[in-house]
Amino acid sequence: MVSGHVGCAGCGAAIAMRFFLQALGNQAIMVMPACCWSIIAGSYPMSSLRIPLIHTAFETGGAVASGVRAALDMKGDTQTTVVTWAGDGGTFDIGFQALSGAVERNEDFIYVCYDNEAYMNTGVQRSSSTPYGAWTTTTPGREWKRMRKKNIVEALVAHRIPYAATASIAYPQDLMAKVAKAKAIKGSRFLHIFASCPTGWRIPSELSVKIARMAVQTNIFPLYEVENGVKYTINLSPKGYLVREYFKLQGRFKHLSDQDLSEIQNMVNEDWNLLLRKAGLPQVQGEHM
Numbered sequence: 001m002v003s004g005h006v007g008c009a010g011c012g013a014a015i016a017m018r019f020f021l022q023a024l025g026n027q028a029i030m031v032m033p034a035c036c037w038s039i040i041a042g043s044y045p046m047s048s049l050r051i052p053l054i055h056t057a058f059e060t061g062g063a064v065a066s067g068v069r070a071a072l073d074m075k076g077d078t079q080t081t082v083v084t085w086a087g088d089g090g091t092f093d094i095g096f097q098a099l100s101g102a103v104e105r106n107e108d109f110i111y112v113c114y115d116n117e118a119y120m121n122t123g124v125q126r127s128s129s130t131p132y133g134a135w136t137t138t139t140p141g142r143e144w145k146r147m148r149k150k151n152i153v154e155a156l157v158a159h160r161i162p163y164a165a166t167a168s169i170a171y172p173q174d175l176m177a178k179v180a181k182a183k184a185i186k187g188s189r190f191l192h193i194f195a196s197c198p199t200g201w202r203i204p205s206e207l208s209v210k211i212a213r214m215a216v217q218t219n220i221f222p223l224y225e226v227e228n229g230v231k232y233t234i235n236l237s238p239k240g241y242l243v244r245e246y247f248k249l250q251g252r253f254k255h256l257s258d259q260d261l262s263e264i265q266n267m268v269n270e271d272w273n274l275l276l277r278k279a280g281l282p283q284v285q286g287e288h289m
Contacts, residue, residue, distance in 0.1 A: 005048035007040040010205025012195030012212060013114045014040060015169040017049075017085070020112065020193070023179035026051050028081040029072075031065045033095055034058040035087035036121040037114070059094045061086045062102035065109040081183055082109035088129035089119045092150050103159045103188040110182050110189045113152065116197035124200040131220075133264055135252040136200075144255060148267065153192050153226065160229035161188040166221065168194040170213035174223055174235055181225075194221045202251020214246040219272040224279070232279040240284075243268055 001021050007014040013036055029052045032038055038055055041048050056064045061084040069082045086095055091113035099111060118136050119125040126136040128150040139145040156164045163185050167175040175193065182189040196212045198205040215221040216238055223235040244261045247253040256264075273283040 002048050002050065005040045005042065007036075008197075008199050008205070010196075010198040010208035011036075011040070012169050012197060012208050013037055013087070013116060015209070016114045016175075016193045016195045019169065019172045019175050020085075020179055020191075021049070021051070023176035024081065024083070024183060027079060028052075028083055029054070029068055031056055031061055031068060031082070031084045033061040033064075033084070033086045033090040034121070035085075035090050036116070037085060037087070039121060058090050060098055061090055061095045062098035062100070062107070062111065065111070066102045066105070066107045069107055069109050084109060084111045086111070086113055087120070088113060088115045088117060088152075089127045091115075092128045092152050096155075100155075100159065103156060103161050103190070106161065106187045108186055108188070110179075110191065112191045112193060114193045114195040115152075116195050116200060117149075118197070118200050120197050120200045132267065133247070133253055133256050133260060135202075135255060141255075151271075153190070156190045157226045157229050159188070161190060162186070163225065163227055164190040164192075165225035166192045166194070166223055168212050168216055168221060168223060169196070170194075170209050170216060171223060171236065178225065200252070202254075203249060207249060211246070211249060214241065214249075217241050218243050218246045219268050220246060222272065222275055224275065232275070234275065234279050234281065 001018050031054050033056050047053055065082050065084040072080055115129055117129050118127055124136050125138040126145050130145050131149045134145050153164050163182055165178045167178050194212055194215055196208045198208055203211055216223055218241045219238050225233050243265050276283050
């Protein structure tokens with residue numbers, strides 16, 4: 001990755017790409033459905049990436065990566081890693097059909113979703129990754145989103161793929177270790193990277209990494225990995241801060257009442273205990289998890 005891209009100040013997706021490529025190396029081909037990164041990378045013949053890049057349609061990340069992998073195999077190239085790099089809109093929603101089909105076939109590629117929790121490139125519209133309680137331009141005012149965020153990792157785990165994991169821009173060593181691990185595995189691998197968005201989340205750009213760290217430490221976005229659909233490993237023991245400490249820093253949540261925040265805390269506690277149970281660890285009680 002080179003300088004001169006057009007990402008917003010503090011863009012978590014740009015940070016995610018830098019760490020990802022440092023761990024992956026340059027013997028790779030990247031498939032990129034429509035997303036913020038389609039703009040950040042630049043249009044042909046310009047590119048802010050030093051690896052081959054294929055811009056493709058919003059819904060086709062899994063299908064195009066499957067085709068690229070097949071073409072490389074026909075040439076006898078088993079060393080080049082094929083990567084799909086997509087946002088939450090192109091993963092959770094529009095691209096899920098092609099992704100599901102590809103991983104059901106156990107296609108040999110890494111699929112990365114950098115998750116900024118909305119359709120940021122087209123004006124901050126809600127996606128199925130947008131968390132409960134969030135403001136977006138399509139969930140405005142009193143109509144803030146009242147549906148819970150889709151658990152995309154569990155959806156991929158249900159396909160029994162060799163490897164699925166979460167990662168965060170606030171924990172680069174964990175992120176890069178998971179990239180290296182995924183690179184060494186054959187078959188379908190999925191990485192869900194939490195990438196804060198100052199523009200859409202209504203936060204100062206200098207808080208981008210801090211916000212991502214708080215998401216982990218509040219159990220809103222735990223760091224874990226799942227191997228072969230059955231073996232769960234939690235990679236970090238969070239401090240368990242109250243979710244209100246995370247929410248109060250972001251303009252997209254400023255409309256929430258104390259009661260709303262208490263309800264969200266209960267949701268987070270429920271999800272964390274479910275993950276602990278899957279990992280074979282004792283569950284915890286109380287508001288501070």
